[in-house]
Amino acid sequence: DQQVKQNSPSLSVQEGRISILNCDYTNSMFDYFLWYKKYPAEGPTFLISISSIKDKNEDGRFTVFLNKSAKHLSLHIVPSQPGDSAVYFCAAGSNSGGSNYKLTFGKGTLLTVNP
Amino acid sequence: KAGVTQTPRYLIKTRGQQVTLSCSPISGHRSVSWYQQTPGQGLQFLFEYFSETQRNKGNFPGRFSGRQFSNSRSEMNVSTLELGDSALYLCASSPNVAGVSLEQYFGPGTRLTVT
Numbered sequence: 001d002q003q004v005k006q007n008s009p010s011l012s013v014q015e016g017r018i019s020i021l022n023c024d025y026t027n028s029m030f031d032y033f034l035w036y037k038k039y040p041a042e043g044p045t046f047l048i049s050i051s052s053i054k055d056k057n058e059d060g061r062f063t064v065f066l067n068k069s070a071k072h073l074s075l076h077i078v079p080s081q082p083g084d085s086a087v088y089f090c091a092a093g094s095n096s097g098g099s100n101y102k103l104t105f106g107k108g109t110l111l112t113v114n115p
Numbered sequence: 116k117a118g119v120t121q122t123p124r125y126l127i128k129t130r131g132q133q134v135t136l137s138c139s140p141i142s143g144h145r146s147v148s149w150y151q152q153t154p155g156q157g158l159q160f161l162f163e164y165f166s167e168t169q170r171n172k173g174n175f176p177g178r179f180s181g182r183q184f185s186n187s188r189s190e191m192n193v194s195t196l197e198l199g200d201s202a203l204y205l206c207a208s209s210p211n212v213a214g215v216s217l218e219q220y221f222g223p224g225t226r227l228t229v230t
Contacts, residue, residue, distance in 0.1 A: 032217050034217065034218065036221075041223070042223055042224075043119070043205050043207075043221030043222050043223045043224050044158070044205070044221045045221070046218050046219070046220060046221075049217070049218060089157065089158065091158075093217045102148065102160045102163055102171045102173070103148075103160065103217065103219060104160065105150075105157045105158040105159075105160075106157055107155065107156060107157035108157055
């Protein structure tokens with residue numbers, strides 16, 4: 001059972017436009033969400049996170065939106081740059097302590113930003 | 116601060132052999148997690164260690180094991196290798212204290228090829 005889903009394997013956008021990457025989750029226990037970017041032959045790099053007590057978090061060109069009722073989050077990149085071309089992973093976890101110290105990842109979305 | 120380091124970066128083994136991978140976390144990080152990444156499967160959680168104790172384990176067979184040392188360095192071992200174990204193995208460290216953010220910081224990974 002895939003608890004974190006990224007339904008778009010790939011996305012292509014023009015430089016300067018907005019990139020929107022989507023992620024859905026099924027586990028109601030998740031209360032912390034993260035986005036990672038991964039280049040080939042490198043480990044994932046943490047981008048931005050959001051706690052379930054918020055519905056938006058912004059960091060420069062990156063904004064993450066969380067819709068708890070729909071169990072959906074999205075990452076907006078504005079404006080998109082060619083260097084943003086990478087695989088983006090959505091991840092979710094529980095910040096409530098106990099034994100759930102793990103992140104569950106989606107399968108990733110390959111973003112290509114065309115010059 | 117130095118990032119997460121993993122050794123070796125590349126490894127070729129034969130089916131039936133065993134392998135040990137090493138991870139040194141970011142200084143001060145006491146939590147180390149291991150993930151397996153295969154094409155189309157995203158990152159699959161293997162296990163997480165904190166203060167030399169395994170706190171959480173993913174759905175992998177017992178051939179996959181790990182440990183953490185008093186200096187927070189971690190190793191994972193795979194015995195009786197199978198062709199399907201060919202993957203990128205990623206280690207991530209985190210300060211990961213209950214009630215604090217869950218960001219994990221990844222190393223570059225070890226690319227294991229089983230022939």
